[in-house]
Amino acid sequence: MSQKSRTVLFAVVAAASFWQPPTADAFPAFARKYGVACTTCHESWPKLNDFGRAFRDRGYRMGTGMDDPTDKPPAYWPIAIRATPGYSYTSQNNVETDDGLRTLGTGSFEHPEMDILTGGTLSSKASFLAVIAGFGAEGTAQIESAWVRLDAIGGNPWFNLRVGKHELDQPRSSHRPLTFTQDYLIYVHRPVEDQSLLQFNLADNQLGVELSGHDDGSRTRYAVSFADANGAPGSKSLFSSPLLYGHVTRRFQPFSSGALKQVKLGAFGTVGWAPTRFATSGGEPIEGSGTSNKTYNRVGGDLSLWLGPMSTPLAITLVVAHAREAEDFYGGTADAKWTGGYLQAEFTPRIDLTFFGRYDWIRHGQQPLEELSKNFGDRDAVTAGLRYTFSYSSRSDVAWHVEFTNHRTKLVGPDGLDLTTKQFFTGIDFAF
Amino acid sequence: MPKFKMAVACGAMALLAADGMAENGAAARGKKAYGRYCVSCHGVDGDGRGYEAQHLDPTPRNFTKGAFKWRTTPSGQIPRDEDLLRTIRNGLYATAMPPWGALSDQDLKDLIAYVKTFSPRFAKEAPDPAITIPPQPPNNASSIAAGKETYQTVQCGQCHGDGGRGDGPSASTLKDEWGQPIKAHDFTVGNLKCGNAPEDVYRVFMTGLNGTPMPSFTDSVTPDEAWHLVHYVLSLRQKH
Numbered sequence: 001m002s003q004k005s006r007t008v009l010f011a012v013v014a015a016a017s018f019w020q021p022p023t024a025d026a027f028p029a030f031a032r033k034y035g036v037a038c039t040t041c042h043e044s045w046p047k048l049n050d051f052g053r054a055f056r057d058r059g060y061r062m063g064t065g066m067d068d069p070t071d072k073p074p075a076y077w078p079i080a081i082r083a084t085p086g087y088s089y090t091s092q093n094n095v096e097t098d099d100g101l102r103t104l105g106t107g108s109f110e111h112p113e114m115d116i117l118t119g120g121t122l123s124s125k126a127s128f129l130a131v132i133a134g135f136g137a138e139g140t141a142q143i144e145s146a147w148v149r150l151d152a153i154g155g156n157p158w159f160n161l162r163v164g165k166h167e168l169d170q171p172r173s174s175h176r177p178l179t180f181t182q183d184y185l186i187y188v189h190r191p192v193e194d195q196s197l198l199q200f201n202l203a204d205n206q207l208g209v210e211l212s213g214h215d216d217g218s219r220t221r222y223a224v225s226f227a228d229a230n231g232a233p234g235s236k237s238l239f240s241s242p243l244l245y246g247h248v249t250r251r252f253q254p255f256s257s258g259a260l261k262q263v264k265l266g267a268f269g270t271v272g273w274a275p276t277r278f279a280t281s282g283g284e285p286i287e288g289s290g291t292s293n294k295t296y297n298r299v300g301g302d303l304s305l306w307l308g309p310m311s312t313p314l315a316i317t318l319v320v321a322h323a324r325e326a327e328d329f330y331g332g333t334a335d336a337k338w339t340g341g342y343l344q345a346e347f348t349p350r351i352d353l354t355f356f357g358r359y360d361w362i363r364h365g366q367q368p369l370e371e372l373s374k375n376f377g378d379r380d381a382v383t384a385g386l387r388y389t390f391s392y393s394s395r396s397d398v399a400w401h402v403e404f405t406n407h408r409t410k411l412v413g414p415d416g417l418d419l420t421t422k423q424f425f426t427g428i429d430f431a432f
Numbered sequence: 433m434p435k436f437k438m439a440v441a442c443g444a445m446a447l448l449a450a451d452g453m454a455e456n457g458a459a460a461r462g463k464k465a466y467g468r469y470c471v472s473c474h475g476v477d478g479d480g481r482g483y484e485a486q487h488l489d490p491t492p493r494n495f496t497k498g499a500f501k502w503r504t505t506p507s508g509q510i511p512r513d514e515d516l517l518r519t520i521r522n523g524l525y526a527t528a529m530p531p532w533g534a535l536s537d538q539d540l541k542d543l544i545a546y547v548k549t550f551s552p553r554f555a556k557e558a559p560d561p562a563i564t565i566p567p568q569p570p571n572n573a574s575s576i577a578a579g580k581e582t583y584q585t586v587q588c589g590q591c592h593g594d595g596g597r598g599d600g601p602s603a604s605t606l607k608d609e610w611g612q613p614i615k616a617h618d619f620t621v622g623n624l625k626c627g628n629a630p631e632d633v634y635r636v637f638m639t640g641l642n643g644t645p646m647p648s649f650t651d652s653v654t655p656d657e658a659w660h661l662v663h664y665v666l667s668l669r670q671k672h
């Protein structure tokens with residue numbers, strides 16, 4: 001692929017990937033069930049607080065003996081919707097035109113997408129979640145999540161088994177972001193995306209099983225997923241090209257007093273196998289024909305700090321990870337290697353107001369293709385914004401959201417120039 | 433440059449956070465936590481009239497009189513901090529009060545400090561020490577039989593019913609100190625609100641539940657009789 005066509009492709013992908021409507025996971029159906037406000041479980045919705053994480057880990061249970069469906073009136077149906085209509089303006093530099101390179105921008109009210117969520121307890125021993133997301137301009141929707149979990153097997157909270165399409169236990173959930181205009185790059189990045197046989201990324205929900213466990217209050221927890229990676233075209237079966245992912249965290253209070261109230265340390269990693277050769281039909285891999293599996297992996301750590309009162313904290317999260325993918329996925333000459341991460345800060349001076357900022361970065365250590373310079377595709381993205389929840393209750397939440405992103409990618413533009421995309425978004429995020 | 437911008441942003445947030453932390457009294461911090469976790473049920477003024485209260489049964493506790501059910505202090509006394517901590521941390525079974533054990537110790541302490549500001553009693557009174565719980569005698573058939581006698585002697589069945597199902601003849605007439613209807617607990621299913629440990633049940637017999645018709649039996653039964661009663665009540669639960 002020529003540099004120019006690669007640039008055009010990148011621009012298209014970048015433009016398409018920028019404003020992503022938030023997906024899932026703010027769930028007023030739980031608030032309705034228990035009669036609590038969203039602030040009970042969310043530090044700033046949709047971001048969970050400690051109580052919300054423990055509630056989730058217990059299989060959506062408060063533990064008061066009133067969790068099961070039979071403890072609620074028959075009319076109770078745990079369903080919620082979420083949408084974020086708003087205005088988005090995007091500009092990009094170094095766009096090739098007949099008059100040369102220009103910086104162009106476009107703005108419009110985005111066609112809002114919507115999530116429909118249902119979930120909760122099925123019995124004293126099982127819980128579930130199903131999320132249908134989409135309904136955007138194309139009118140299509142997809143099942144983003146659909147799983148059932150056997151909770152506290154044998155009465156032991158250290159053994160919970162989830163089966164179905166589920167989110168990997170990421171350091172910060174890509175389905176509960178406070179930022180709408182910028183993905184967590186370390187979850188989704190891949191060098192020369194268009195030339196990789198892999199489509200896997202950490203942000204996508206995966207089909208498989210997850211074993212997880214936690215102590216009381218979810219201070220120490222683990223999750224291990226064994227999944228049929230959605231990025232392994234031509235795969236024969238789960239067992240021939242699996243994905244293994246694990247994450248373990250420990251949350252603790254380092255000091256009895258002082259501004260630093262809480263620390264969370266974690267480590268995560270994944271290793272996957274995927275075919276690099278397969279029969280094709282019309283150029284597309286035929287499922288089940290894959291051979292010559294090669295590996296890809298990610299390994300990283302996460303550190304979260306909470307300063308100030310835990311109910312109105314300054315929360316800082318640092319995630320750093322290293323990634324490697326076998327050269328065969330690119331038809332290249334060397335394994336692709338890169339590191340990256342994000343530093344995120346969220347300050348909630350009042351329970352209805354949150355300022356947030358994040359810096360994402362990607363640095364390549366080794367390119368899979370000889371012709372690419374080492375820093376080709378290196379990325380830096382800065383995102384900042386605020387979120388004001390002007391209405392919240394145990395029935396619904398309504399928040400005004402505004403944010404700005406500046407995202408630069410090295411050398412991917414025409415003549416090896418950098419591409420910088422800027423985006424502004426403001427809208428109303430609501431869940432009911 | 434992006435790193436610099438991020439550093440500036442983090443610095444600005446840190447300054448704002450530091451400003452927020454200047455209001456560092458436990459009660460002031462607890463007020464924020466209360467606004468996040470408690471206000472929807474217990475209300476802005478701690479009077480149990482949060483917007484959700486109308487939908488809850490039993491109704492949320494009104495803190496303004498300093499009358500708390502679950503205590504280690506004698507009947508009528510205000511609770512000790514550790515009593516409030518236990519209630520908040522463990523929650524109350526069969527009510528809308530969930531266990532808040534996931535919160536940090538500091539959060540819980542701050543919450544307690546703020547809850548105590550709703551009643552002037554906490555500023556004027558000091559709680560008595562926790563009651564003494566004597567060693568538990570063997571939980572056997574004779575103890576349970578003796579407990580059944582005590583159950584009848586002190587007329588527990590009037591409210592809780594002869595079988596402990598909360599269906600005694602007076603059950604439908606019970607009201608709390610604020611005039612709200614209140615249910616006698618059914619011992620036979622689920623967990624006990626105060627906790628399932630024998631000591632938890634003993635404590636309830638001897639301290640009573642302030643603000644409810646459940647009296648203290650400390651003057652009417654001996655410690656041994658109370659322990660027998662504990663064994664009998666727990667035996668009702670174990671049968672099911």
